[in-house]
Amino acid sequence: MLGRVLLSGRVTRALGSTRCLSSCFSVAQQAAPEVAVEPSSRPPTSTPASSCSSVLSRSDMQKGATTTYDYFGVESMVTLEQLFNARCHLGHYRGVVDESALPFVYGERAYQHIIDLNITLKNMKVALHFLSNIVYKNGVVCFVSGNPKFDYLIQKTARECSEYFVTRSWKPGTFADVHNILGTSRIPDLVIAFNFSRFEKASRLAVRECEIVNIPTIGICDTDCDPTSVTFPIPGNDDTMQSMQLYCDLFNQAIVNAKRLRDIDRGLIVEDDADESSRC
Numbered sequence: 001m002l003g004r005v006l007l008s009g010r011v012t013r014a015l016g017s018t019r020c021l022s023s024c025f026s027v028a029q030q031a032a033p034e035v036a037v038e039p040s041s042r043p044p045t046s047t048p049a050s051s052c053s054s055v056l057s058r059s060d061m062q063k064g065a066t067t068t069y070d071y072f073g074v075e076s077m078v079t080l081e082q083l084f085n086a087r088c089h090l091g092h093y094r095g096v097v098d099e100s101a102l103p104f105v106y107g108e109r110a111y112q113h114i115i116d117l118n119i120t121l122k123n124m125k126v127a128l129h130f131l132s133n134i135v136y137k138n139g140v141v142c143f144v145s146g147n148p149k150f151d152y153l154i155q156k157t158a159r160e161c162s163e164y165f166v167t168r169s170w171k172p173g174t175f176a177d178v179h180n181i182l183g184t185s186r187i188p189d190l191v192i193a194f195n196f197s198r199f200e201k202a203s204r205l206a207v208r209e210c211e212i213v214n215i216p217t218i219g220i221c222d223t224d225c226d227p228t229s230v231t232f233p234i235p236g237n238d239d240t241m242q243s244m245q246l247y248c249d250l251f252n253q254a255i256v257n258a259k260r261l262r263d264i265d266r267g268l269i270v271e272d273d274a275d276e277s278s279r280c
Helices: 022-031 058-063 080-085 099-104 117-136 148-160 201-212 241-265 271-279
Strands: 090-093 105-109 112-115 141-145 164-166 190-194 217-221 232-235
Touching: 080 117, 080 241, 099 105, 099 117, 099 232, 112 117, 117 141, 117 190, 117 217, 117 232, 117 241, 141 148, 141 201, 148 164, 148 241, 190 201, 190 241, 201 217, 217 241
Parallel strands: 141 164, 141 190, 190 217, 217 232
Antiparallel strands: 090 112, 105 112
């Protein structure tokens, strides 16, 4: 079920490759004669602007949205204790584990894998930073889950933060052939995926389609999921209501907070009014 009609635009990822030339460089350095170089009379060139300057307006840059560390207050949104109390550390039995998820496993108890919450905490903060920046730049976010158990929770979270959701069976080509299927030219700038293990077809197809059209993805990766299929994997339990509620609360909080700061920086609302509305 498509929660709302997706609008236009996408975030693309630049893929590059590097080559190791250290050995060639060392040989050339030994063979090259020493040459005295006179200092140049030209004034030094200015430091090139960051890539964010082409996306954000000058007023946004002055406010510090891209120059201030933790501008969105992500570091204080989640703690290790919250993850533990929500049972995010409980993985699957070792018989269904995905080998790509083994680096996220801390240990094993009664044949059940225990997820390393230190990695979960670190990856969650990185993902929340990215999510906040996408929303701050007017990006479109789509929640995707094919598990009917969390249908209501995902829809409720998306509606509370005025974003989009797909919580039913996935129609192939929803993103890859968006012109014919949705009748629009816009796809999400970010997809947040839940329950995309090899046993759950709907979310897995959505994640695969995001790879095809270069949509960045944030994924909650249980031990039966492949973390290499998403851009920002967050290792954690995706089967209990406690853990899923915590994930949704964090994503909701990050989106609402980024929209509030965006409106304040662009003069759409006064900061005092924003504080009162957030308390309400």
